Amino acid sequence: MLDDASARAAVVAAADRLFYAQGVQSVGMDAVRNEAGVSLKRIYALFPSKDDLVVAVLRHRTRRWDEGIASAAADAVTPRERLLAVFDFLDAWFREDGFRGCAFINSFGELGATSPGVADAVREHKESFQRYACDLAAEAGLPDDVALQVVLLAEGAQTTAAITQDLEVARRARRAAERILDVPTPAAA
Template sequence: MAAVDTETSRQQILAAAHELFHAHGIRAVTMHHIRDASNVPLNRLYKTFPSKDDLVAAYLDHRDHSARDALTNALTAYDTPRAKIVGIFTWLHQFFQQPDFRGCVFTNAYGELGAQSPAAEIVLRHKTAIRVLLTDLARDANAPDPDTMGAQLQGLWDGAFLLAAMTRDPDHALHARATAQALLATITADH
């Protein structure tokens, strides 16, 4: 029974952290805020996550896995690597239209906490995973230099996130999609 209570508390804490960090930023939220929003006593909160750094790391780790799972699931709707690359930006356009969209969780966390934060490793792991996915898709699409195209696609991805968050205009994903299509058009049939 204690293991179930511990897991239930963990999920309540992570749900509260997601809601509060997303709405207010990581630095503005205290462990007392998390306690109040999760209805988990402070002693159990600290038993589950001994520090705020531990909670932030668990939150970002959870977001990393859920974001990559959502993207992977979205890509199943497309048959070819080229269609998947274009489809990524269609998916982003839909994602950017969510009423509570506030930009990239990982970029925001890195901007708030900096490179020296324990969470920076998780942010970089997420960004690397996105780059690997895009590079693999570029390779599968027969790009002559998949590493370069993967980097270019990641620039479009991150740029679309940043501009959509700043301007509240989800169409930045469509602009990125058009640029991705132009990149794909440069791939010749013999590559």
């Protein structure tokens, strides 16, 4: 038998794959059970309800997102380049098989109105990303407003790439971000 931590991880990973590919409400708990190889009894011992499982999946995605942008930024030397590295991370992600947009945006649209837990998890994720961008911009001597403009581009790139399947989107968003960052900001510095 798996210990609790391994079972939890297997269930979250399985649910993540299924929810992301098909939408949360299209996936029954039986499907999660089959994909994870963990009995329903065990799943319900680890997560009191499907809603809690969805929230756990989102928290797990937040960790993977944070690691992804940190790793993409690792090679960059200036804060400006670390900010732009977000778009390189997006570019690689958009090219993955089965890319279907931002799981947080998708979950918010599907469940945000009916599940406060999901809405909170999504909000916290987006706020954390905004803070990350603002911190980098501050290092570069740029105001929050510019950082948040770049964040808008990243968000728009994710939904647009999902819907249009256009592989150019991330590069285009990066060019737009460069344009925004390169405008001289009179009030800053």
